[in-house]
Amino acid sequence: MWLCSACEFKFNNTDEKDHRSIAIHRFDRLESRYLTTGDFSALQQMNTDYPIETRTLIENVLNLGDVNESDINSRLLNYFQDALLQDVILAVDSQYVDMSDISKLMYKAFxxxxxxxxxxxxxxIYTQIGAFNQSIVVGDGMIGISLDKYLGNDFGPYAKFYNQQQRATMTRENIVPDCISFYLLSYYPAPMGKNEKETLRLKAVHMGKVMWAANKLTDSHIFQTAYVDRVEQFMKKHKNLPIKQLMELEDGGFMN
Structure with a gap:
């Protein structure tokens, strides 16, 4: 038996009028300054003001090595001297001068x-430039947004690496839903099955739940898959089921 909350999805009417925002720490600006000019003061500020973000970028996103290695700063700088990556940095600087719209949407969603x-x-929440690696990184109570993965489906260099379906998800509008979905996944990871086939099925069901919840929390329809549709149909039959209890339902028996 499910314990239900009748007001789960009846968000306050003042929500749309609430113009408050979540602070987004612009680590990408210091990163850009260092990677385009070699400005040592920018590197120092990265290490002093954003030590966790710098370590995550170097060790986990770019996989360049240990942040304490003697030549790691030179490796980071040289890595981004590729002409394509320099163009990416300029595109990020141009498209994301202002992120106030995203900050406000982030506040409402969270x-x-x-x-x-x-x-x-x-x-x-912070922003970074990750050289087409991970879109969103989550850990230590932080979310890192790789702005290089959200330059729009018509951003020329994407065509070399991503198909049309992938490029359609690499837009400014996807940032907040992606943050919510990855953050939810960090608290509700996909279960493992007894074999590969079962694991894939459980993961598909679980991701359908996560994406459906992200759509609701962001008041959008960004995620559209067959499993999201199945969750939508399930929730129409269980209108008062809270998101928390939806996420806690066992995926193995869900929607059988």
């Missing part, structure tokens, strides 16, 4: 998440 699952804290 406010809703806080109402839906109060035990999940609001994370620290």
């Amino acid at each position: 406010r809703r998440l806080g109402h839906a699952i109060p035990s999940i804290p609001i994370p620290e």
